[in-house]
Amino acid sequence: MWRVDLLQAAAVASVAVAIALFLAEGGAARFGDPGSALTSLGIIAGLAATDLVLVMLLLAARVPLIERAVGHDSAMALHTRLGKPVLLLLLAHGVLLLAGYAIADGVGLVAEAVAIWLLPDLPLAVLGFALFLAVVASSLVAVRRRLRYEVWHVIHLLVYVAVLAALPHQFGVGGLFVVGTWQWAYWLAITFGTFAAVVGWRVVAPLVATFRHGLVVERIDPVGDPGDGVVSVTMHGRRLGALRATGGQFFIWRFLAAGQWWQAHPYSLSAAPRADRLRITVRALGDGSASLAGIRPGTRVALEGPYGIFSEASRSRRRLTLVAAGIGVTPIRSLLESATFRPGEATVVLRTQGPAEGWLLDEVRELCHRRGATLITVPGGRGRGWLTPSAERQGLDLLALVPAIADSDLYVCGPRGWAEGVISEARAAGLADEQIHHERFDW
Incomplete structure (x- = not known):
């Protein structure tokens, strides 16, 4: 539990650093009049939201240090809890900036909105917000229960597009991050550091593990009554001990067969891992798990992991x-x-x-x-x-x-x-x- 508390404290600290740098590099002097004060509060809301979005991406990047410290479940639970606060901060960011600019320019909100829309990179920023809204909406319990896992997963990939769409306005509009300032260095470091972690641990590491271990389906065994749709899948490969997996952990599996290769699912090991074999036992609860019974021996398997501290x-x-x-x-x-x-x-x-x-x-x-x-x-x-x-x-x-x-x-x-x-x-x-x-x- 204390590890989760520490992780939450680190997230709060990163937001505090972002706000402190803004205030230290001229932001504190922007509160002299109502228009500037609203604009500054809008900037602070945007900084906090952007920082927390990067924290969310880092929590979902499956970084081994985070996975071993708090476990995949706790990391993803915190990732999910941050979604709504980030959405509210982004809304506050837009509303406060619009009101502040309107007061400063002495015009109405509609006229100011039209003027802001013509600024470089603003349409991309609005697109980023719309995509993030779709991601948060798909995480609502009532919505999530109606979505297949594969659809939900694809929608969640849009968060990367949302962040990339918002980046140009962050570094361009308003000249907030002047090259050479501490703010510029901080945001450049955490943005590219986060994306490096995502690419490294979500793309590169799984590819390396897949090619290194050469995992292949050895056999499919029905478990219990065939009508229950439960099967055990035994796979063999090379140097599996190097994965350092233990009983109770799970992997993200992708079976490279027609109609299956694009689906990735988390399944726990159902037997202690061996140097040349891994086994999972799966019940047909969805389209992906139901089709496993038809997987043929010899099918290659891509894997990510091991994950979890249920060990x-x-x-x-x-x-x-x-x-x-x-x-x-x-x-x-x-x-x-x-x-x-x-x-x-x-x-x-x-x-x-x-x-x-x-x-x-x-x-x-x-x-x-x-x-x-x-x-x-x-x-x-x-x-x-x-x-x-x-x-x-x-x-x-x-x-x-x-x-x-x-x-x-x-x-x-x-x-x-x-x-x-x-x-x-x-x-x-x-x-x-x-x-x-x-x-x-x-x-």
Whole structure:
């Protein structure tokens, strides 16, 4: 948790630096009259918005330092939370500048808007704002639920076009960033530094990993009832140990087959990584995952990662409790295989709708037997909380199932509402935030 707080503090500090440089290099003297004051406030709003947009891009760039410090989920959660404040700051930027210029020129808002529109690079800046508005709108929960992942992903790529469209007016209109000033150097450095990180970690690094490791689909194995649409995909490649992946982590996978190559999806490892093999287990929940069953052996695979801190790296206690629901068993199973613990120190709780939904259950049972972990299965429909109605009538909860839970690290993976129920009981049982590790199971 403190790492996330530190990351948020760094974002605030970067905004403070941007505003301080503006004030130090003449901005403080611009508040002498109402028109200039409004203009200055508009500039400050624009500086803050632009700085935070770059922070958002950096959070989504999958920079290893950020990924290892706070995890992919936390980084993307902060990225999402910044969207609305940035949009409001951009609106304030435009409105305050328009009002300030209108007062200074002694004209109405409409006349001033026409005059500003004729300035160089302003149409591009407006285009950038419109694109950013589309990106933020696509992130609203009500909208996101209606979009396929692929469509949502393409819309989000527009944020890079939005930033590039706004750059000319930032360095050109008004002469705010004079060449040779600290402001000019700061903005040039953070802008190109951010785009270098995006290109390096989102484009170059995945290409290098793909060609270096030569990952190829070895086989596709159905899991459980064929009607469930769950398959395990085993891939082999070269020097996979160099990826330094561990159980519980995930990669962004792109299967280079017709109709598939343009789709990239995050899937967790469902078995501990080996020097020459990786495995994922996927349920058909969308077009991309549904088509995996038809992938042929020999298909080449592009990958990004590994990502996530749902792994040994996050542990703070000797004991281990792993709780999963449905297909959320995949990272739990790989973590169970690779985690370090002695017999009696680990407990696995699997929540299923029924015997038919016990995907990878036989593998988990065998691992628990071999490693001395306790396995608890809870089959049946969901009750008011995360357990079944039958379990709730018996007064069972997380503490009753795992008496040593307060002295354990808890790893939870499953649907959001269900996982929140588990985490709520964990906190009630006395677990600190550092002991709770939650793998988000949505996009």
